[in-house]
Amino acid sequence: MVNPLMNFEPKLERSNPGYDWILKEIATLKPFYFLKLNHGFWERLVQIQKLGYELADIDALNSEQIAEIEKVTGVSGSYFVEDGFLNELLYLFKAYRPQENSFVFVSSLQPWPLSDRVEGTPMQSSSQCLKLISDYVFPDLIRFSHSNGFTGYEFKKALIDNDLSRFFQGINDRKVIVLCNQRNRKIFDHLSIQNLTFIIAHERQARLKRLEIFDDLIEEIANSEGNLPIVISMVGGALATWLGFKLNEHQANCQYIDVGAAFYAFVEGDAGKRGWMKAYAAQLSSAISSMNLPHEITRLYAPDGGSLTTQLIELANSTGVNEPRNLSLNSEDAKFNGEQVGFTENKAYDFNRLKDYIDFSGKANYRAKCRPVVRLLEKAVHLMLSLSPSRCVIALNSEISARYIAAAVNQVVAGKPHIKWLSSEFSNLSMGCGIPGYPVIAPCDSEGRLDLQALGNIPTDTFDGVIYTNVFAQHSNWTDVFSWCKANGKAMFVDNSTGLFDRPAVNLQEDAPIEVISCDHTQPWGGSEGGFLICNEEEAYIARTLINDGVGVGENNFTMAHVGANYQLSDLAASSILCRLETLENWTFFYQSQERRVKSLIIDSGLSLAPLTGQTQPRSSRAFTPFISPAPVSIIDSDMNALCRKSYKPFKAQQSHYFGNNRAQKLYDNLICISNNPFNRHISNEEYVELLRSSLVFSR
Known part of the structure; x- marks a missing residue:
């Protein structure tokens, strides 16, 4: 193999x-x-x-x-x-x-x-x-x-x-x-x-x-x-x-x-x-394999039968997908396109491997929507995350669609035509679009997490459910919020867009809140566009019905029918995501190492920035690392947009729905996110530090 x-x-x-x-x-x-x-x-x-x-x-x-x-x-x-x-x-x-x-x-x-x-x-x-x-x-x-x-x-x-x-x-x-x-x-x-x-x-x-x-x-x-x-x-x-x-x-x-x-x-x-x-894993493996050493040493560099990569390939093979061949990434175009400096990695695709998946889909003539490769992707993610049999993975055409469906499934379970949601002021702007509507805005704490103490001070009759955002994948223990919601009769789902491997033990249970995960191109594990729901079996049935235009819903079930739409992922998009997941063990090291490098560069830059930490240490690879300054910081050089961005711009809400404070705005103003794109290694440390010093402006 x-x-x-x-x-x-x-x-x-x-x-x-x-x-x-x-x-x-x-x-x-x-x-x-x-x-x-x-x-x-x-x-x-x-x-x-x-x-x-x-x-x-x-x-x-x-x-x-x-x-x-x-x-x-x-x-x-x-x-x-x-x-x-x-x-x-x-x-x-x-x-x-x-x-x-x-x-x-x-x-x-x-x-x-x-x-x-x-x-x-x-x-x-x-x-x-x-x-x-x-x-x-x-x-x-x-x-x-x-x-x-x-x-x-x-x-x-x-x-x-x-x-x-x-x-x-x-x-x-x-x-x-x-x-x-x-x-x-x-x-x-x-x-x-x-x-x-x-x-x-x-x-x-x-x-x-x-x-x-x-x-x-x-x-x-x-x-x-x-x-x-x-x-x-x-x-x-x-x-x-x-x-x-x-x-x-x-x-x-x-x-x-x-x-x-x-x-x-x-x-x-x-x-x-x-x-x-x-x-240098591949080069070391090649070198040691050629050194005429005994098997007890060379076996250390043989493919690991228990590795995640091997398990995913075997899963695909067991369903009828060919085993991968040597990658077709040796052309100058592939090298150029796949190794560019930038905020987001410009991912190179193995078109031979994509063809394996598309051929598998083509045998069933179901390339368009939610068919064999999508089902395989769902099984692969379930395997990767070591989820319990009571938890299901649903693949959708985008992270935003996944967020809509998470909200809609909660509506159906509650038997309500509408749920008024509450969200932290420091969360994804798209939370206010579509089915979640205009949420009630609650304060965040100094690290961007939903402030549970402040939540208790908001009139409970102003909202029906809570959207918890796992900010930067470093607030991955939401057990306290889930317990509060259960005790107060509130629905809940988790925007865990950047936390593929980050969740508390409670979310392995059957009654855990629905999770939304992004798998679009901006995520290290993403490819093309897509999103996942993690939910229980009842919620999975409802979700599959809703994302298929509500087909199968009884004529009188208007709660489900009016939120159904086509949110299905194509087999082509699913194939690109599977190709990326199969190589996770290779690129994870380079993302996490570039995060370490960025922290090292900040030390050498002398800039008044420090890593923004949370309540948990991220297990997922992150596309960027958040840093915080004592003073507001802005980016003035357009070249720096290749390396730095802002994130989680605070919500603006109707006055009657706003219970926030100035913490989210201050956090946003003082925050800078620096890319972990592995190929930013093509920028020398000296050049990188000079870019940081010349492009970031700190207010007094």
Whole structure:
């Protein structure tokens, strides 16, 4: 089975000068040291300074202060500061003086190729990190690594390029000492190196045992019987650097190489899980599959039979849809159209896969409305969301249609010709169109969520039902609102347009409120135009009747008949959405990583913006990230519309229906939404930051 992969992976030039330098030095049979520290270490130092501690006084901290630092920096229990490790390492930086040996120390902020554009590293101020590098790293070391093209991710790049075999060939006939833990030694258990020694370090306590590791290493080097050993270090960046500086200080006769985390690509439980492995998944899979490694390693890169992609393809195949072939996304037109910078991803379609679905529809001659592919789409979404058998998925021709039908179904269930709805002031403008009518407007809280306390102060006879908006997919626990509605005899449905995977446990129950989800082109999972309802079986029957022009409704059932219309989704539109959902596991990483990058860029921009958070952490990929400013912010440069927008413009309502306040307007004025389009990685960080600074205007 071919796993469908969209054209998301960055394409890299086959250039790796630092790696070439290492291979050349190995062949000289002369001592050298290759060390590196990337963003994580320097970020922790910035965090320590933010806590108010001086790095020069780090050795004077008490146990409580050390515990605080290690908790904030996310290294509790790893002896990063405790037991004097960090103080020793900073001293080694300051005490370094050039030796006769070749000594390379790469101090970088990028852990893997294009990480700064794909996921945004570091997540502390880049300028502060670079200042620390300038303060602590010997200037000649910085100049040498920069001028010779070292990156710090030489071995990850070699693996992505399928060039790691040159390294293994270069060390094959040598005395090799591997510093590792029990897990990441795996690849060396399968190489044909004859003279191989392991020094095993505990994953969590290695820094505590650093002197023992150093002594063991010195002894092993001394016992090499005149054979210049190669030391391959895989014990973590900071400890590997500490060992390298200590060995150089000791003038140990070896070739010391810190390969970083590259070889975790061969470790079960890690393979395919780290950011760089996801970013270059297809290229890594191709490289490792060609390396003549045993099945227990290559199987780590075989298609996952339990993956969502595989399940969706198998579901389609079981109903008569052909299995996907290789994607037809290699033409220049497809690449151009599918990789454009913009607020919304310009999605490239696999026309071979679209044809599979349309052929399936054509066999029944039902391409037009609500037929086999639409039913398959509904089953696929039900499977994806792990819904209970009592919940149903209904596909419609748009999100707005889904919203109309959600309102109409509630009318039918209530047996009323009309329901007066209430909605938060901070919600979709289309809420006031069509069947929902002109809703009563309730206040929102400071994060945009419907204010339940304020809702209790609105006369209950002014409305019959509540529309809850899951704002930015980060207010996904609406249990309290649902409980209030049940207790007060009010209907309810949820506008969950951007929250495909976001809902509380209560919405898996049969009596849960109807959900509306968008699947149009603007959503990461969308294609063409469409929407979903999630509802119970009774509501599903009513909904299917209403979206089919009310066909099947009894002549006297005017409640249903007058709201029926053609809201059906076509099989062609359903096919485009299914094509997108089949590739969800590929593009999800790139959307979520671009969101991280945007947050990183805001840190570097110095702008007074902070992520707007909610009561829950979104599980769905989001098309954009909301940011909030202490002051009103506007966009003045039209170019910036490709990256930034406003969202959720407050409702205007008749005075008799308005119970809002100024919170929604203030939130809207101070809000900016920045795109998470993965292909915005084609904009450099510097250009991106300059666009933000020049295009956003903050009022005083």
